[in-house]
Amino acid sequence: MVVFFCCFATLPVSADVTVDPTGGADHTTIHSGLAAVSEGETVWLVDAIYSGEWNKELSFGGKDITVRSISDNPDLCIIDCEGYGRAFNLSGGESSAAAIRGITVTNGDWLDGGGFRLTNSSPTIMNCKISGNIGGNDAGLVYCLNSSPTIIQCLISDNSALSNGGGIFCDNGNPVILQTIVQNNQAEYGGGLYIESSLSCIVTNCTIVENTAGSMGGGIQYNVSSGAIFTNCTISLNSATGSGGGLDCYDSYLQITNSIFWGNTAGVGKEIYSTGGVVTVEYSDVDYPPSGYPGTGNIYSDPLFAGGSPFDYHLTGDSPCIDHGTDNSILYPHLPADDIDGDARPEGDGYDMGSDEVACIHHGDVNFDGDITAGDAQMTFNIALVLITPTFEEVCAADCNADGSVTAGDAQQIFGVVMGMDSCVDPL
């Protein structure tokens, strides 16, 4: 076998296999590729649409193997279940060393997990898009029973389930969900996520928005003695007909830190509704008038999302959520080192609330007109002399040398940029 790969950071090793449905590679179906590899090896997929019976209901057979697109671009490598069956069905005790990466899973439709069914299996699902799947009963996308998958940098959108968990359903597992968008999924209970009998889920840097529940938990439903730690999550514009537009918690124990609950709707408890358990909310912005949700460090103020269409949940430079999270990593050990975009945290004077940390970029274009001119240097002088009240982003732009303060020296340096003799730390 001769395989030519020139441009990728991770190169196939000799025992790996490549799948191309049009021929010319080791295999033409993912099913036969998976059967051919051993523990630690990878099934590489060329960019294509994979469909038909040998490209669904895929199993790893207990092997910690990887199946991934060569391009790592889920827009180009698609498993299309064509409205019948699901893409992956893992049940062999696979660990987090087993991985599915850089793939879109769509048009799955099956009982218990329209996209993925995991029983006694805890793989890593990374940089995948899972959309347009239907779970007949539970879980439009990921059904996990006795399983603790790690879901990282994924988009889970437009999935639905008749009963529980339009996006993700977990029973007796501890999923770790990082840097993931859960958007516009629908179910009766838990439009985005439904978790039960699971003691310690970790959800960090996630944007959980526009999900709907016919009954309870528009964004998230926790049920039956579950526990979770939510850190730096944005939960917005979800809705439930019954209780808990953002989050419905029944007999469960949740810790929520550095997060935003804003603009969710429900019959009762539009942001957070809890019965029989304890929901601790700290350093978070919750739409809970008049002064925010009870708890240390909470605020009540419009988070000032970027907005627009499609709606952008990033923070604008005037957001009250900027720098108002906690940075106490001893009390809150799950504080992330970056945000949903990969921007480093904390930026500026502290952690931002929600999934986005506003990046501070020191480029010198202080008026954001796309060019660096004498006007930008003048504006920097005005900021240094406290003649104007700048936004967070303007301060970042004016701090040309990135030393944390705006001084006459920054204005001088920006003049140098105008003259073509100098540059800011982050050039335009």
Ligand SMILES: [Ca+2]
């Ligand atoms: Ca910050």
Ligand SMILES: [Ca+2]
């Ligand atoms: Ca960011």
Ligand SMILES: [Ca+2]
């Ligand atoms: Ca300018």
Ligand SMILES: [Ca+2]
């Ligand atoms: Ca400076």
